[in-house]
Amino acid sequence: MEKEIITLKQSVTILVIFILGSSVILGVGSEAGQDAWIAILIAMITAVPFVYVYSRILSNFPGKDLYEILMDVFGNIFGRIMIFLFVWFSFHLGALVIRNFTEFIKIVSLPETPQYVIAILMVLSCIWAVKSGIEVLGRWSSVIFPIIFIVTIVVTFLFIPHIKLKHIKPILYDGIRPVLNSAFTTFAFPFAETVIFTSVLNNLKNKNDTFKAYFIGLIIGGTMILFMTIRDIVTIGIENISIMYFPAYTSLRLINVADFLQRIEVAVGVVFLFGGFVKISVCLYSATKGFARIFNLDDYKQIAAPVGLLMMILSIIVYKDTMEMFYWASNIYKYYAMPFEIILPLFTLIVSEVKIRLVKRKASGGDK
Numbered sequence: 001m002e003k004e005i006i007t008l009k010q011s012v013t014i015l016v017i018f019i020l021g022s023s024v025i026l027g028v029g030s031e032a033g034q035d036a037w038i039a040i041l042i043a044m045i046t047a048v049p050f051v052y053v054y055s056r057i058l059s060n061f062p063g064k065d066l067y068e069i070l071m072d073v074f075g076n077i078f079g080r081i082m083i084f085l086f087v088w089f090s091f092h093l094g095a096l097v098i099r100n101f102t103e104f105i106k107i108v109s110l111p112e113t114p115q116y117v118i119a120i121l122m123v124l125s126c127i128w129a130v131k132s133g134i135e136v137l138g139r140w141s142s143v144i145f146p147i148i149f150i151v152t153i154v155v156t157f158l159f160i161p162h163i164k165l166k167h168i169k170p171i172l173y174d175g176i177r178p179v180l181n182s183a184f185t186t187f188a189f190p191f192a193e194t195v196i197f198t199s200v201l202n203n204l205k206n207k208n209d210t211f212k213a214y215f216i217g218l219i220i221g222g223t224m225i226l227f228m229t230i231r232d233i234v235t236i237g238i239e240n241i242s243i244m245y246f247p248a249y250t251s252l253r254l255i256n257v258a259d260f261l262q263r264i265e266v267a268v269g270v271v272f273l274f275g276g277f278v279k280i281s282v283c284l285y286s287a288t289k290g291f292a293r294i295f296n297l298d299d300y301k302q303i304a305a306p307v308g309l310l311m312m313i314l315s316i317i318v319y320k321d322t323m324e325m326f327y328w329a330s331n332i333y334k335y336y337a338m339p340f341e342i343i344l345p346l347f348t349l350i351v352s353e354v355k356i357r358l359v360k361r362k363a364s365g366g367d368k
Contacts, residue, residue, distance in 0.1 A: 010138030013145040015217025021279035022100040023190045032182035039182035044222040047191035055211035062207040066198035067293040087290030089340040094283030098315035101276040127308040129281040167237040188334035192341035199286040
C-alpha cells in the first residue's frame with residue numbers, strides 16, 4: 001500500500017478543526033461560570049506536556065503509527081491488548097461525537113427527523129473521507145479551516161453591540177476549585193483527545209515536525225475556543241449559557257443588522273458541521289487502522305464501512321436522551337478518558353524509552 005503523506009499545514013488544520021469539533025456546539029468550561037476563560041487557559045497549559053508525550057512516542061519510532069509502535073514495544077500479545085484499548089477509545093469517541101451532532105441537528109433544525117437518518121448521512125460522508133485517505137482529508141481541512149476562522153471573526157464582530165463586560169465579573173468569585181475542576185474537564189475534552197493523532201501524524205512529510213504540529217494546533221484551536229467562550233460570556237452571560245443546550249449556536253440569534261442580516265445561525269450551523277465531519281473522520285480513521293493492525297489486514301480502507309456503521313449504531317444507543325449526553329460530557333467523561341489520554345500514553349513512552357536505551361547500551365557494548 002502506498003504511503004500517505006500530509007504536510008505540516010494540513011496536519012495543523014486537521015488538528016485545529018478536530019479540537020474545535022463538538023466543543024463549539026457543546027461549549028467548554030461552563031462549570032467555572034464566568035471564569036470559564038481561566039479554566040480554558042489552564043487546560044491549554046496543562047495539555048502542552050502531554051502533547052509532547054504523544055509526539056515523543058512517534059519521534060522515537062519515525063514513520064510508524066501508534067499501533068505499530070505498540071506491537072514493537074509490547075510484543076504480539078500484550079501489544080494487541082494495548083492496541084484494542086486505544087481502538088476502543090477512538091471508536092467510542094467517534095460514536096459520542098456522532099451523537100453530539102445528531103442531537104444538535106435534531107434539536108435546532110430537524111426535530112421530526114429520526115436520529116438514525118441524520119447519523120447515517122454523517123457516517124457515510126466520513127466513510128468516504130477515510131476511504132479517500134488522510135491526504136484528501138488534509139487537503140480538505142486546509143481549504144475549510146480559513147472559512148471557519150473567517151466566520152468566527154465576522155460573527156464576533158457582529159456581536160460587538162451586545163457586549164456587556166459586567167458579565168465577566170466578578171473574577172474567581174467562587175474560588176479556584178470550580179476553575180480547576182472545569183480545567184480538568186476541558187483538558188480531557190477536547191485537548192487531550194488529540195492522543196488519537198498518534199495514529200495520524202506518522203504520515204507527516206517531515207517526521208521532525210510532530211511536536212510542532214501538535215503545539216501549533218493546540219495553540220490555535222485552544223485560542224479559538226477561548227475567543228468564542230469569552231464572546232459568549234460577555235454577550236449572553238453565564239446565567240443564560242448555563243440553561244442552554246447549545247449556547248454558541250443559540251446566541252447567534254442576537255445578531256440583527258438593520259433587519260437585513262439576521263437568522264445567520266443556520267449558516268454558521270453548517271460551518272459547525274464541518275468540525276464534526278473532521279473529528280468523526282479522524283476517529284474512524286484511527287479505529288480502522290487499529291482494527292487492521294489487530295487482524296493483520298493489509299489495507300485499513302476495506303473495513304472503513306463496517307467499522308463506520310458499527311460506530312453509528314453505538315452512537316444511537318450510547319445515551320438515553322440529551323440530558324444524559326450533557327451529564328456524561330461534563331461529569332463522567334474526564335474520568336473515563338484519563339487512562340487513554342494520560343496513563344496509557346505515559347506508560348507507553350516510559351517502556352519505549354527504557355527499551356531504546358537498553359538496545360543502545362547493548363549495541364554500544366557489542367562494539368567494544
